[in-house]
Amino acid sequence: MAYPNTEETFSLLKDLVSIPSPSGNTNEVITYVEKFLAELEIQTRRNRKGGLIATLEGKDSSRHRMLTAHVDTLGAMVKEIKPSGRLKIDLIGGFKYNSIEGEYCQIETSSGKKYTGTILMHQTSVHVYKDAGKKERNQENMEIRIDEKVHTAEEVRALGIEVGDFVSFDPRVEITPSGYIKSRHLDDKASVAILLQLIKQIKAENILLPYTTHFLISNNEEIGYGGNSNITPETVEYLAVDMGAMGDGQSTDEYTVSICVKDASGPYHYELRKHLVRLAEEHNIEYKLDIYPFYGSDASAAIRSGHDIIHGLIGPGIDSSHAFERTHQTSIENTAKLLYLYIQSDLIQ
Numbered sequence: 190m191a192y193p194n195t196e197e198t199f200s201l202l203k204d205l206v207s208i209p210s211p212s213g214n215t216n217e218v219i220t221y222v223e224k225f226l227a228e229l230e231i232q233t234r235r236n237r238k239g240g241l242i243a244t245l246e247g248k249d250s251s252r253h254r255m256l257t258a259h260v261d262t263l264g265a266m267v268k269e270i271k272p273s274g275r276l277k278i279d280l281i282g283g284f285k286y287n288s289i290e291g292e293y294c295q296i297e298t299s300s301g302k303k304y305t306g307t308i309l310m311h312q313t314s315v316h317v318y319k320d321a322g323k324k325e326r327n328q329e330n331m332e333i334r335i336d337e338k339v340h341t342a343e344e345v346r347a348l349g350i351e352v353g354d355f356v357s358f359d360p361r362v363e364i365t366p367s368g369y370i371k372s373r374h375l376d377d378k379a380s381v382a383i384l385l386q387l388i389k390q391i392k393a394e395n396i397l398l399p400y401t402t403h404f405l406i407s408n409n410e411e412i413g414y415g416g417n418s419n420i421t422p423e424t425v426e427y428l429a430v431d432m433g434a435m436g437d438g439q440s441t442d443e444y445t446v447s448i449c450v451k452d453a454s455g456p457y458h459y460e461l462r463k464h465l466v467r468l469a470e471e472h473n474i475e476y477k478l479d480i481y482p483f484y485g486s487d488a489s490a491a492i493r494s495g496h497d498i499i500h501g502l503i504g505p506g507i508d509s510s511h512a513f514e515r516t517h518q519t520s521i522e523n524t525a526k527l528l529y530l531y532i533q534s535d536l537i538q
């Protein structure tokens with residue numbers, strides 16, 4: 190069996206980004222992952238906060254390893270219904286209003302009804318607003334135009350829309366012949382797709398892993414506490430698989446696997462990092478070491494919450510993260526290859 194199978198990973202990723210899952214409303218995407226694993230005859234369990242855990246028993250069950258990737262994404266919530274029938278929103282996760290200007294969106298009511306709309310500056314029309322381009326992109330000036338004939342708050346409420354309804358953004362997923370995937374929410378659904386493909390491969394090859402290995406599909410990472418629980422006392426190493434951050438001065442790119450040495454939470458475990466680099470070098474996997482300045486992961490959240498673990502962070506490089514994201518198939522492949530070796534390697538302690 191060819192591994193990694195990019196075509197399969199891409200099609201899985203396309204499915205994942207197409208299921209709306211802002212932090213706080215992830216049941217549908219978790220159900221999708223649950224079904225995917227059930228088809229592989231892998232048992233899963235949900236934690237109370239809605240994440241999913243799959244465990245593969247290993248040769249040694251006295252020491253465990255844990256890997257995590259998150260399916261929750263950025264999104265928004267209806268904050269106010271304006272007298273005009275437009276919606277004011279509150280953001281879920283860390284991003285700026287300019288990255289959603291003009292974006293198509295979906296509003297999901299608490300009874301499950303779905304409406305579409307567009308996120309716009311109030312002062313968009315250049316034929317009406319002289320300073321259309323100059324106004325600040327913020328909560329005050331940006332609003333949702335619902336695709337329904339509504340002109341008052343009452344008419345909007347009659348649709349069933351209320352404060353607290355979840356808003357998700359159109360992923361606009363596209364795969365190019367040159368091997369790129371462009372979509373919102375590649376953070377971190379690209380890594381979820383990689384982990385699911387990895388589990389499928391382990392199963393297909395009938396590999397007995399050296400240690401019992403848990404895969405946590407976390408559902409609250411964007412708000413800081415996705416992967417800081419359900420860590421067994423036997424867990425020695427905990428590896429977060431999450432996007433590598435690109436920009437000025439960053440070494441991460443869209444073609445290699447990014448190994449994070451430090452982020453806003455501090456350095457990741459030195460020996461684990463060196464172990465990952467060794468594996469990459471021995472098997473000609475292209476990697477980059479990098480520091481992410483404004484970043485925290487589920488692994489650092491686990492450390493912060495008091496777990497005595499060896500923590501690490503690797504992932505595919507994602508351009509324009511938390512906005513108009515893109516990566517290349519080679520970055521996904523290099524990440525998948527490193528993970529395949531890592532889960533079969535010895536613990537460093």
Ligand SMILES: [Zn+2]
Pocket residue numbers: 259376377410431432
């Ligand atoms: Zn992420």
